[in-house]
Every structure is written in C-alpha cells, then in structure tokens.
Amino acid sequence: MAKLILSLEGSMIREVALDKERIMIGRKPSNEIQIENLAVSGEHACIVTILNDSFLEDMGSTNGTLVNGNPIKKHILQNNDVIEIGKYKLKYVAEAPAAGHGNEDFEKTMILRAPSKAAAAAPKPANEPAPPPKPSTPPPTPRSVPPPAKPAEPAPASASVPAPAPAAVAPAKPADAQPLAAVQILSGPSAGKELDLVKNLTTLGKPGLQVAVITRRPQGYFITHVEGAKFPIINGKMIDAQAQPLQDHDVIELAGVKMEFFVKQ
Amino acid sequence: MNDLSNVIEITTATHPGMVRSHNEDSISADAATGLAVLADGMGGYNAGEVASGIAVAMISAELKKALAAANGELDAAAVERLVGEHAVRANNAIFQAAQNQAQYAGMGTTLVVALWHDNSLVVGHIGDSRLYRFRDNKLEQVTRDHSLLQEQIDSGLITKAQARHSQNKNLVTRAVGIDPEVETEVHSYPVQAGDIYLLCSDGLNDMVTDEDMELTLASLQANLPLAAAQLVQQANDNGGRDNVSVILARVLKSFPARSGLVDRLKSWFR
Numbered sequence: 001m002a003k004l005i006l007s008l009e010g011s012m013i014r015e016v017a018l019d020k021e022r023i024m025i026g027r028k029p030s031n032e033i034q035i036e037n038l039a040v041s042g043e044h045a046c047i048v049t050i051l052n053d054s055f056l057e058d059m060g061s062t063n064g065t066l067v068n069g070n071p072i073k074k075h076i077l078q079n080n081d082v083i084e085i086g087k088y089k090l091k092y093v094a095e096a097p098a099a100g101h102g103n104e105d106f107e108k109t110m111i112l113r114a115p116s117k118a119a120a121a122a123p124k125p126a127n128e129p130a131p132p133p134k135p136s137t138p139p140p141t142p143r144s145v146p147p148p149a150k151p152a153e154p155a156p157a158s159a160s161v162p163a164p165a166p167a168a169v170a171p172a173k174p175a176d177a178q179p180l181a182a183v184q185i186l187s188g189p190s191a192g193k194e195l196d197l198v199k200n201l202t203t204l205g206k207p208g209l210q211v212a213v214i215t216r217r218p219q220g221y222f223i224t225h226v227e228g229a230k231f232p233i234i235n236g237k238m239i240d241a242q243a244q245p246l247q248d249h250d251v252i253e254l255a256g257v258k259m260e261f262f263v264k265q
Numbered sequence: 266m267n268d269l270s271n272v273i274e275i276t277t278a279t280h281p282g283m284v285r286s287h288n289e290d291s292i293s294a295d296a297a298t299g300l301a302v303l304a305d306g307m308g309g310y311n312a313g314e315v316a317s318g319i320a321v322a323m324i325s326a327e328l329k330k331a332l333a334a335a336n337g338e339l340d341a342a343a344v345e346r347l348v349g350e351h352a353v354r355a356n357n358a359i360f361q362a363a364q365n366q367a368q369y370a371g372m373g374t375t376l377v378v379a380l381w382h383d384n385s386l387v388v389g390h391i392g393d394s395r396l397y398r399f400r401d402n403k404l405e406q407v408t409r410d411h412s413l414l415q416e417q418i419d420s421g422l423i424t425k426a427q428a429r430h431s432q433n434k435n436l437v438t439r440a441v442g443i444d445p446e447v448e449t450e451v452h453s454y455p456v457q458a459g460d461i462y463l464l465c466s467d468g469l470n471d472m473v474t475d476e477d478m479e480l481t482l483a484s485l486q487a488n489l490p491l492a493a494a495q496l497v498q499q500a501n502d503n504g505g506r507d508n509v510s511v512i513l514a515r516v517l518k519s520f521p522a523r524s525g526l527v528d529r530l531k532s533w534f535r
Contacts, residue, residue, distance in 0.1 A: 200477060217498070
C-alpha cells in the first residue's frame with residue numbers, strides 16, 4: 001500500500017496510507033488529511049488511487065501545489081515524490097514489492113474486467129474538467145481471470161490480481177551511455193564534413209544507390225547494409241548482410257565516398 | 266480471389282525478449298491473401314502460447330478460406346463482418362478449451378488482424394496489440410488499446426506523456442478467450458501505395474518510443490526485414506522486458522478488388 005509522510009520543516013507529523021480511492025487534502029475538517037494552516041485552501045488537493053497508480057490533482061487552490069518544486073495541476077505520483085502544500089511536505093512512498101515475489105509475473109499482460117456491463121461511476125475525481133470517458137465504457141475493476149471450470153483446480157499463478165510492481169520502468173535510453181561518435185567525410189565534394197551520430201540510427205549513402213545505417217547500441221556502434229547491390233567496405237574489406245561493429249578510426253567506403261568513423265571524447 | 270503477393274510486401278520478426286523464458290506471442294502473415302494476424306497470449310505455464318496460437322491459426326486459416334470462397338465478391342462491410350466473426354469464433358474456441366482443460370484455465374490473448382482488400386485495410390483488434398501506419402514519413406497509431414491506461418487517457422485523468430510512467434501498463438480491458446462473448450473493434454481505412462503498416466505486441470511499444478519507431482521506419486524503409494529486426498533489437502537493447510513481435514507490410518501499388526476487362530488490360534500494360 002502506498003503512503004504519504006506528512007512533515008513540517010523536517011519533522012514528521014504522521015503517515016497516511018492511501019487506502020481509499022480518493023483522499024482529500026485541505027484546511028476543512030471534512031478532508032481526510034486536514035492541515036490547519038491559512039496558506040492551505042479549504043479543499044486544496046486530492047489523490048485518487050487506482051491499483052498501483054496514484055494521481056495528485058490540485059483542486060483549484062489559492063496558493064497551488066508543488067511536486068518536487070514544480071507547480072502542478074495534475075500529476076501521476078512516482079515513488080519518493082515530494083508534494084508541497086504551503087510549508088507542509090508530503091512524501092509519496094510507493095508500496096514495496098512483496099518479498100519473494102518472482103520477477104516472472106512482472107509486467108505480464110493481464111485482463112481487467114467490469115463486473116457487469118451496466119457499471120457504476122468511473123473512478124475519477126469530481127470537478128473533473130476533462131471530457132468524460134466514452135459512455136459505453138464501464139470502469140474496469142480489478143479481478144482475477146475467470147474461475148476455473150473445476151473449483152478444485154487452483155488457478156495458474158499469473159491469474160491473480162496485479163502484483164505490486166517495482167517502480168515504473170520507462171523505456172530506458174542506455175545508448176546514452178555511449179560516448180558520442182561521428183563520421184568525417186574523407187573524399188568527394190563534401191570532404192572534411194563531419195556528421196555527429198547523435199541519433200540511435202543514422203543512415204549514410206545515396207537512397208536508391210547504396211545506403212547503410214549506423215546504429216548506436218549499448219554495446220557500441222554498428223554498421224549495417226540497408227539497400228543497393230554493393231555492400232559497404234570497412235578498412236578495405238566488404239562486409240556481409242550482418243551488422244558489423246565499428247572501431248575508432250575505421251574507414252568506411254560507401255557509394256564511392258570514403259569516410260572515417262571516430263569516437264569523440 | 267485476388268492474389269496480392271505482387272502488391273504487398275510483408276516481413277515478420279518475433280523474439281522472447283531479454284527476461285521471459287518463452288514466447289507467448291503468435292504471428293502469421295500471408296502476402297497473397299493480404300492478411301496479417303498478431304496475438305499476445307496470457308495465462309500460466311504455456312497457456313499464453315496456446316491461446317495466441319489458437320487465435321492466429323484459426324483466424325488466418327478460416328479467413329483465407331472464407332475469402333477464397335467469396336471469390337472477391339465482397340464489399341467493405343462484408344469484409345469487416347468476416348473479420349469480426351472469425352475473432353468471435355477464435356474467442357469461443359479458446360474459451361471452451363480454457364473451460365474444459367484445467368491447465369488452460371484463465372488463458373486469453375490480445376489480437377490484431379489486418380486484411381488488405383479492395384484498396385482499403387480492414388483492421389480488427391481486441392486488447393493492447395497495435396497497428397500503426399507509416400505514411401509520408403510520419404508514424405501514426407491506428408488502433409486504440411483496450412486497456413486501463415487508454416481509458417485513463419481518454420477520461421483526461423492522465424496525459425499520454427504521463428502514461429509512459431504508469432505502473433498499470435499491462436492491464437487490458439478486453440481479451441480473446443476470457444469471456445463467453447467478446448466484441449471486436451473493426452474499422453476500415455483507405456490505403457495508399459507506399460504505406461507501411463506496423464503490427465506489434467506491447468513488448469515493442471512499451472520499450473521503444475513512437476519517435477524511435479518512426480525514425481527506424483524512416484531510415485530503413487528501403488529494407489523492411491532490416492527495419493523489423495532493428496525494431497526488435499531496440500526493444501531488447503532497452504531492456505526487452507516482454508516478448509516482442511513485429512509485422513511490417515508495405516503496399517507497393519493499388520489493388521482494386523474487381524476490375525473490368527479494360528482496366529485489366531490497362532494494368533497489364535502499365
């Protein structure tokens with residue numbers, strides 16, 4: 001269960017578990033998290049929690065809501081985010097992954113099903129200014145995949161409700177770890193020109209005649225033939241259809257033009 | 266039936282990824298029929314493979330038969346109906362298998378079907394496997410996931426940018442074989458010569474951004490098999506947390522369903 005740790009000027013006041021779908025923060029006593037301070041609006045912000053995700057929304061407060069120092073209207077909370085309301089800080093701590101839980105089920109596709117076609121109100125904040133969801137779409141309710149035909153048989157392990165997942169994994173850019181490299185044209189009309197390999201893929205050559213691509217990968221830079229009857233020549237040797245790793249100062253010959261690959265520091 | 270093998274160039278790639286021990290995705294593509302099917306199975310043990318395998322095998326075989334029997338005499342609405350109908354049949358087969366055999370209990374699969382017919386593309390999908398269109402060097406997502414995340418985006422709860430950080434990525438709201446009934450979302454789209462279509466399982470679009478997919482297709486469009494391999498490689502380089510499957514299909518020229526004698530002669534000389 002995710003929780004918030006409320007503190008003022010470095011001293012912790014209390015912990016609040018995000019055990020309700022909707023938790024209001026504000027000055028009025030009706031709020032789940034009441035902060036009696038004049039800088040805090042009556043209904044200042046709210047947190048809506050759906051499965052593993054918690055969404056923070058500012059309810060149009062006078063003095064605003066900050067997350068990690070930036071003002072927000074709406075924000076999807078990440079582990080260790082610090083929410084600031086007035087002088088108060090609320091640290092968001094996502095639930096710890098269950099110990100001993102195999103990594104195998106992590107991120108496996110699972111089905112969510114509405115309990116019935118005619119379902120209740122969608123889990124979204126009131127005062128929601130955005131357009132409502134498609135009317136025919138009932139809100140999904142977490143639920144295990146259908147009961148087995150014979151109740152005696154336990155359902156497969158992965159047929160359980162979503163397991164607590166570790167911090168969300170956004171597609172990483174491991175290629176950034178690569179030092180920047182470039183090719184310098186050695187012959188032809190553009191001799192001397194330099195081309196930084198800043199993208200994951202850089203194509204070289206003349207479309208329709210001969211094209212090769214240099215890919216930037218965590219393991220390094222590679223050159224691969226893309227089109228044309230002739231294959232690129234590296235250090236005087238023609239490569240085959242396979243990707244070929246590039247070394248510092250390799251000379252590439254492509255569509256009659258020589259160029260040098262080198263690593264920039 | 267029109268043979269589209271000179272009209273559509275199709276290439277496929279599938280990989281278990283860097284984390285999973287086995288591949289629960291199933292794919293099938295047939296340029297002559299103008300049909301591509303991709304399914305991403307779920308369920309314990311090997312049930313995921315079984316579900317996606319049933320869906321892909323049934324739909325590709327039965328659709329092919331139905332199209333051959335119709336002999337090209339189908340309008341767009343009829344083709345759309347066919348796609349929906351065969352998805353429902355696959356649903357029934359998987360649901361029955363799951364009910365009757367304990368080891369398959371709870372299995373299901375996502376599905377995306379692409380059928381090129383009479384200068385248009387009929388797309389049917391269930392779940393979060395996607396179809397994209399690459400046209401004029403722009404990549405555009407054609408299908409809309411049946412997933413919790415998509416519903417949250419639709420309702421304005423979160424933005425697409427925030428969605429990349431969501432922990433609820435893997436929750437689909439619709440799947441084949443889970444319930445006795447399923448609704449297939451089917452639409453048709455006009456096709457232009459030069460279009461490239463990308464069908465993929467979420468193992469690709471969860472690991473590789475749309476921008477990187479677009480860059481890959483723009484750079485490598487001259488060599489489709491390399492583009493497909495490159496997409497899979499990028500997903501794996503970025504962590505490869507899931508099975509990743511890719512079908513790329515390029516439309517080389519227009520393909521009207523029926524043509525009169527004059528048209529046929531014209532196309533002969535073209």
